[in-house]
Amino acid sequence: IKSIQSSHSSASLDTKSFEIPASINLRPPPVDRHKSFDEDFSVKPVEVKKAVTAPTNVTTYSIADLQMATGSFSFENLLGEGTFGRVYRAQFDDGEVLAVKKIDSTVLSSEMSDEFIEMVSNISQLHHTNVTELVGYCSVHGQHLLVYEFHKNGSLHDFLHISDEFSKPLIWNSRVKIALGTARALEYLHEVCSPSVIHKNIKSANILLDAELNPHLSDSGLATFIPNADQLLNRDDMGSGYCAPEVTMSSQYSLKSDVYSFGVVMLELLTGRKPFDSTRPRLEQSLVRWATPQLHDIDALSKMVDPALKGLYPIKSLSRFADVIALCVQSEPEFRPPMSEVVQALVRLVQRANMSKRTIGTDQGASPRTNNTDEQHDYMS
Numbered sequence: 001i002k003s004i005q006s007s008h009s010s011a012s013l014d015t016k017s018f019e020i021p022a023s024i025n026l027r028p029p030p031v032d033r034h035k036s037f038d039e040d041f042s043v044k045p046v047e048v049k050k051a052v053t054a055p056t057n058v059t060t061y062s063i064a065d066l067q068m069a070t071g072s073f074s075f076e077n078l079l080g081e082g083t084f085g086r087v088y089r090a091q092f093d094d095g096e097v098l099a100v101k102k103i104d105s106t107v108l109s110s111e112m113s114d115e116f117i118e119m120v121s122n123i124s125q126l127h128h129t130n131v132t133e134l135v136g137y138c139s140v141h142g143q144h145l146l147v148y149e150f151h152k153n154g155s156l157h158d159f160l161h162i163s164d165e166f167s168k169p170l171i172w173n174s175r176v177k178i179a180l181g182t183a184r185a186l187e188y189l190h191e192v193c194s195p196s197v198i199h200k201n202i203k204s205a206n207i208l209l210d211a212e213l214n215p216h217l218s219d220s221g222l223a224t225f226i227p228n229a230d231q232l233l234n235r236d237d238m239g240s241g242y243c244a245p246e247v248t249m250s251s252q253y254s255l256k257s258d259v260y261s262f263g264v265v266m267l268e269l270l271t272g273r274k275p276f277d278s279t280r281p282r283l284e285q286s287l288v289r290w291a292t293p294q295l296h297d298i299d300a301l302s303k304m305v306d307p308a309l310k311g312l313y314p315i316k317s318l319s320r321f322a323d324v325i326a327l328c329v330q331s332e333p334e335f336r337p338p339m340s341e342v343v344q345a346l347v348r349l350v351q352r353a354n355m356s357k358r359t360i361g362t363d364q365g366a367s368p369r370t371n372n373t374d375e376q377h378d379y380m381s
Contacts, residue, residue, distance in 0.1 A: 241275025
C-alpha cells in the first residue's frame with residue numbers, strides 16, 4: 001500500500017487507520033458491518049500490497065562487504081556521480097573488481113526498500129553483451145546499492161573529452177564499433193525486451209568501455225523503475241545537449257527520444273565535441289544546432305571531424321556515419337528511425353568500409369591508454 005501523502009486537510013478522513021498489514025490473514029467482515037462501513041464512510045476496499053520477493057539470480061552483498069571493498073566509499077575509489085547516485089570502484093578479497101552504485105537517498109528514500117527490490121528484480125532480467133550487467137545489490141538500514149560489472153577503460157565521455165599524457169585518441173574504426181555496439185544495446189532494450197525499456201539517459205558518460213573498447217550501456221532500466229525519475233533527469237539534463245526537443249519542452253520521454261540522444265552521442269564520436277560547450281563561440285555551443293546543417297556537405301563535414309583523428313578515416317564511411325546521425329537527430333520524433341534500422345545502417349557501413357576481422361582485431365587491441373602500432377592502413381583502403 002503506497003503511503004498516503006500528509007498534505008490532506010484536517011477535515012479529510014485519515015484512511016491510514018483502516019489499512020491492514022499485508023502479513024495478516026485477511027477475512028471478509030460480516031456483511032452487515034461491511035455495508036454500513038461503506039455507506040457511512042464511502043471508503044474503497046483496502047488493496048493489499050503484493051509481497052516482494054528478493055531476486056535469486058543476483059548476489060546479495062552485506063554493507064560491511066561493500067564498505068571494505070570500496071574503502072568505506074572513499075574519494076579515491078569514486079568513479080563518477082550521476083543523476084541517481086555515486087559510483088565507486090570495489091575490490092574484493094578474492095581480487096575481483098566491481099562497480100558499486102550508491103543510490104542517493106533523495107532518489108529512493110529509506111522507506112522504499114520494496115520498490116528497490118522490485119527494481120533490482122527487473123534490472124536483473126536485462127542480459128545483452130552491450131548492456132552493463134547487474135551482479136548484485138545491497139539493501140539494509142535504508143541504504144540502496146547496486147553492484148555492476150566493472151569496465152577498466154572508463155566511459156566514452158572520458159576518452160573523448162578528458163586527455164592526459166598517457167591517452168591516445170580513439171581511431172575511426174573504434175568509434176564506429178562503439179556506435180554499433182551502443183545501437184545494439186538500445187535495439188535490445190527497445191525491441192527485444194517486453195515491455196520495451198526506455199533508457200531516458202543516453203549520453204557518453206553512460207557508455208562504458210572494456211579492455212577491447214567494446215561499449216557497455218550503463219544505467220539501463222534505472223529511469224524506468226525509479227519513481228519520479230523523469231523529474232530528476234529533467235533537473236540534471238536540461239542544457240546538457242542530449243535531450244530531444246520534446247523532452248526539453250514537455251518531458252515526453254519515448255523510444256524516439258532515446259534515438260535522438262543516441263544521435264547526439266554519434267555526433268560526439270564524429271566531432272570530438274561536447275553536446276553543449278559554453279566555452280565555444282555562441283553559434284557553436286549547441287553541437288546539434290551547429291553540426292546538423294553541415295552533415296550532408298562533404299567539405300563542411302571534413303572540417304567538422306575530430307582533429308584528433310588527423311584525417312585518418314575513409315571519407316565514404318564518414319559520410320554514411322553522418323547520414324545516420326541526421327536521421328536520428330531530426331526534431332520530429334515520428335521521423336526518427338527505430339534502433340533496428342540504425343543497427344542495420346551501421347552494419348552496412350562497416351561492411352561497405354570493408355572492415356575485415358583483421359582490421360577489427362587491430363582496433364580491439366588498441367587502447368588509447370597504451371602505445372600502439374601505426375594503424376594508417378586501416379583507413380586508406
